[in-house]
Amino acid sequence: xKAYVYVSLKKSVLDPQGKTIHGALKKMGYRGIDDxxxxxxxxxxxxxxxxxxxxxxxxxxxxxxxxxxPVIEEYSFTIDG
Amino acid sequence: xKAYVYVSLKKSVLDPQGKTIHGALKKMGYRGIDDxxxxxxxxxxxxxxxxxxxxxxxxxxxxxxxxxxPVIEEYSFTIDG
Numbered sequence: 001x002k003a004y005v006y007v008s009l010k011k012s013v014l015d016p017q018g019k020t021i022h023g024a025l026k027k028m029g030y031r032g033i034d035d036x037x038x039x040x041x042x043x044x045x046x047x048x049x050x051x052x053x054x055x056x057x058x059x060x061x062x063x064x065x066x067x068x069x070p071v072i073e074e075y076s077f078t079i080d081g
Numbered sequence: 082x083k084a085y086v087y088v089s090l091k092k093s094v095l096d097p098q099g100k101t102i103h104g105a106l107k108k109m110g111y112r113g114i115d116d117x118x119x120x121x122x123x124x125x126x127x128x129x130x131x132x133x134x135x136x137x138x139x140x141x142x143x144x145x146x147x148x149x150x151p152v153i154e155e156y157s158f159t160i161d162g
Binding site: 007030031049055061062066067 | 087088089105106111112113115116121122124126127130135139142147
């Protein structure tokens with residue numbers, strides 16, 4: 001079973017790295033991009049002995065308590081397989 | 082229209098940051114995690130004047146030429162809205 005956790009900066013938090021990439025893309029001639037924000041992405045391989053419900057709870061807890069800084073970041077996750 | 086680009090290290094490339102997080106989770110008592118790999122994630126807001134076909138092509142090109150180091154990384158992307 002695989003879990004995918006996405007951590008991104010809250011909308012209200014400035015993202016200088018994203019801004020830099022956005023600016024670079026504009027200079028390179030890419031049109032039609034209004035905004036770009038960068039985040040982190042985690043691919044977690046879970047033991048097959050773990051039930052889907054336990055996986056859901058465990059991944060949620062890991063995302064909230066370990067992978068995300070709640071002051072400036074928010075997370076979402078999906079589980080498949 | 083929003084595009085989401087996911088960039089991760091190729092399977093054959095070591096991921097020390099992911100290993101460190103994996104080790105930390107184990108020490109914290111999280112069980113059932115076989116592997117953890119970290120990647121990058123980009124959220125791109127596209128101008129509504131861009132057609133879906135153009136967006137598809139442009140995002141693919143940005144992912145391949147700008148956001149990914151083809152020597153060690155691979156990418157995937159989705160477009161919605």
